Amino acid sequence: MIQKGNGLRAGLAFVGLVFSLLSSPQGWAADDGKLIRDPLHLLESLEQRRVQLDEQARKLDIREQDLKRLEEKIAVRVDALEKLRDAIRSDLEKEKQSDDANIARLGKIYTSMKPGPAAEGIKLLDQETAVKVLKVMPEKIVAKILNKMDVLSAGKLADEMGMPIADKRRRDD
Numbered sequence: 001m002i003q004k005g006n007g008l009r010a011g012l013a014f015v016g017l018v019f020s021l022l023s024s025p026q027g028w029a030a031d032d033g034k035l036i037r038d039p040l041h042l043l044e045s046l047e048q049r050r051v052q053l054d055e056q057a058r059k060l061d062i063r064e065q066d067l068k069r070l071e072e073k074i075a076v077r078v079d080a081l082e083k084l085r086d087a088i089r090s091d092l093e094k095e096k097q098s099d100d101a102n103i104a105r106l107g108k109i110y111t112s113m114k115p116g117p118a119a120e121g122i123k124l125l126d127q128e129t130a131v132k133v134l135k136v137m138p139e140k141i142v143a144k145i146l147n148k149m150d151v152l153s154a155g156k157l158a159d160e161m162g163m164p165i166a167d168k169r170r171r172d173d
Contacts, residue, residue: 107136
C-alpha cells in the first residue's frame with residue numbers, strides 16, 4: 001500500500017522522468033515512431049494513448065459481461081436439458097417395466113395353452129416380441145412349442161433366443 005508521502009514521491013519521480021526524457025537528445029518516441037521533444041505534445045500523446053487504453057478496457061468489460069450472460073444462459077439450458085434427459089429416462093424405464101409386465105403376462109398365457117395353438121399364436125407375433133415371450137417361458141414348454149412350428153420359423157426364433165434348434169428338439173425327446 002502506498003502512503004501519502006510515497007505517492008507524492010512517486011508523482012515527483014514521474015515528472016522528473018518525463019523532464020529527463022524531454023531534455024535528453026533522443027527525445028520520446030510516440031506510437032508512430034516519431035520523436036517528440038515538445039512536453040505539451042508528449043502529454044497530448046500520452047493522453048491519447050490513455051484514452052485508447054480506457055476504450056479498450058471498456059470494450060473488454062462489455063465483452064466480459066456478455067460472456068457471463070451467455071454462460072448463465074448456457075447453464076440454464078444445460079440444466080433444462082439434464083432435467084429433460086432424466087424425465088425421458090424415467091419415462092423409458094416406466095415403459096420398459098410395462099412392456100416387461102405385458103411380456104410376462106403373454107408368457108403365462110402361452111404357457112397355459114397347448115403347444116400347437118401356442119405355436120400358431122407365437123408365429124403371428126413380430127419376431128422381437130415372440131423371442132421375448134419365449135424367453136420368459138419354461139424351456140420344456142418352449143421346446144414343445146418350437147417343435148410344433150415349421151422348421152424355418154422355429155429355427156429363426158431359436159437362433160434369436162441364442163439356442164440352436166437341434167438342442168431344443170433333443171431336450172424334448
